[in-house]
Amino acid sequence: MVAAQRGDQVAFMDLVRARLDRLFGIARRILRDVDRAEDALQDALVIAWRDLPDLRDPDRFDFWIQRVLANMCIEHARRDRRRYARLEVLTIHDHVASDELAGVADRDVVDRAFRRLNPEQRAVLVLRYYLGYEPAVIAELLGLSGGTIRSRLHHAHRAMRAAIDADARAAVGGSSA
Numbered sequence: 001m002v003a004a005q006r007g008d009q010v011a012f013m014d015l016v017r018a019r020l021d022r023l024f025g026i027a028r029r030i031l032r033d034v035d036r037a038e039d040a041l042q043d044a045l046v047i048a049w050r051d052l053p054d055l056r057d058p059d060r061f062d063f064w065i066q067r068v069l070a071n072m073c074i075e076h077a078r079r080d081r082r083r084y085a086r087l088e089v090l091t092i093h094d095h096v097a098s099d100e101l102a103g104v105a106d107r108d109v110v111d112r113a114f115r116r117l118n119p120e121q122r123a124v125l126v127l128r129y130y131l132g133y134e135p136a137v138i139a140e141l142l143g144l145s146g147g148t149i150r151s152r153l154h155h156a157h158r159a160m161r162a163a164i165d166a167d168a169r170a171a172v173g174g175s176s177a
Helices: 009-017 020-031 034-054 058-079 098-115 119-130 135-142 146-175
Strands: none
Touching: 009 020, 009 034, 020 034, 020 058, 020 119, 034 058, 058 119, 058 135, 098 146, 119 135, 119 146, 135 146
16 A cells, blocks of 8 residues: 555555455446446546545545545436447346246336436435445545435435335336226
8 A cells, every 4th residue: 555655556566456446336337337336437437546545544544445436326327318229138038937937027126217317316225225434434534424425315315215106107107008
């Protein structure tokens, strides 16, 4: 860590390489697009490299770089409000049980609802449920108050529920026509 803070690029790359999969997972979950996640991660790493000498507590590197990345993902999402549709073709084999198909359908419903959230709501849900951070930690990570984080979590849950309910009503209305 000390070598990286002094400008050793190899040391910095070693620090990043050990965390790259997790960091990419965070970006991909917030942005819901591989290409946009790669761009946000690259931008976050440039900022991390630039600002690393100013990091006062090297033991908090993981927390710090996740903060840089989460904020960069939010910025990317705000900057590019266009919706990206990614179609994944699933092969269904005859031997697949109906409950497995229901699981795929459930994940699809949740994914569609998640895509409808704003970037701030997606970020707090990823930090809470993917990384397992408590609201107080998320508040510190994003530089916001605990009340703001709890409010964003509450609104994100409500928005997810509303989107899922809307999809269910559309499915019922569409199947009876």
